[in-house]
Amino acid sequence: MVTVSGIRVWVGLGLSTVLLALFFFTLDVQRLLDALRGANYIYVAPAIALYLISVWFRALRWQWLLKHMKPIKVKRLYPVVVVGYMANNLLPMRLGEFVRSYYIGEREGVSKASALVTIFLERLLDAFTLILFIAIAALFVPLVGVAKGFEEQSSVPWTLLVVIMSVPFLAALGSLVWMAYTPDGTRRIMIPLLNHLPTRAQRVSSAQLNMMLHALKSLQSPTAIPILVSLSLPIWLLEAGMFFTIGYSFGFQHLYQNPTEMMVAMILVTAIGNIGSSIPAAPGGIGLFELVAREALVLLPLASIDRALAGGYIAVVHASLLLPMIVLGQLFLWSGQLSIRSLFMRARDSNNTAADSLSDIDANGSGR
Secondary structure: OOOHHHHHHHHHHHHHHHHHHHHHHOOOHHHHHHHHHHOOHHHHHHHHHHHHHHHHHHHHHHHHHHOOOOOOOHHHHHHHHHHHHHHHHHOOOOOHHHHHHHHHHHHHOOOHHHHHHHHHHHHHHHHHHHHHHHHHHOOOOOOHHHHHHHHHHHOOOHHHHHHHOOHHHHHHHHHHHHHHHOHHHHHHHHHHHHOOOOHHHHHHHHHHHHHHHHHHHHHHOOOHHHHHHHHHHHHHHHHHHHHHHHHHHOOHHHOOOOHHHHHHHHHHHHHHHHHHOOOOOOHHHOOHHHHHHHHHHHHOOOOOOOHHHHHHHHHHHHHHHHHHHHHHHHHHHHHOOOOHHHHHHHHHHHHHOHHHHHOOEOOOOOEO
């Protein structure tokens, strides 16, 4: 019998295969191999170190989002974040988010559903930060050419592409902040709508609404968004630093006029590549990330970079993002005598039975 999760896996793998084929089809493979052979990989190790530090800041930010549920030390959250990223890198459709919420629930005794809401909030904060980077960079770097280049590639008007890649994230973040500040108002709006559902669905949806509002309590502080953005900035600046450092492996320092221009370009490639590949699909965004980040690097006006060279560079960057998390995550799981397969199966089973569990929770979010 084919399950929903099984369909997701095959859809994700199929999409990844198609996108990778497109990635190789749209460049000179021999020149790509030459670029990979000619790279100086000594810079990869410090680049990975920067990325591991950025993940520490992710754990610090998550600690802040979870603090009203339970105070948890960053050193305990760090392995959970790594395992979640490992799962995302191995499973399609961002199923690693469910694995992470299940793992933190089992490990620390917090609500899995509420933890999942905080993870969704993290994603929106990431998108907001990356959009902020692009907006600031656009004041100094003409990006219309980049947008028009993506328009030619996708046959979608560049203005519509900008709207698609920014408005949904900003609207979702704004909605969550509003819900956090006005929980009673949110209930007044939602409860009458939920009353049109069947009785069991009402109970489940009401419980889910209360769990979501509980998860968002950390946003009620007036300083919440500034603090969360200040924690998000080093996450992405460090990841951009990883892009910058690996650029030295491919001689990018000779293609840009100065290190400042190179850093601005790497920030933009980091932002555009991650936003463009944020659609839940292939494991680790394989295929989509390579295409979007490569084209961003080629289309940016700060330097003239060959598509094959850009492809080789992005392939190494993506491998440096994926493989350390997979290896480190596996080490963390081994230390707890777990495997990613067993953890995913438990998370899936937990997700499948969540509706049954929630049906026993009343509209106030308490058990019978």
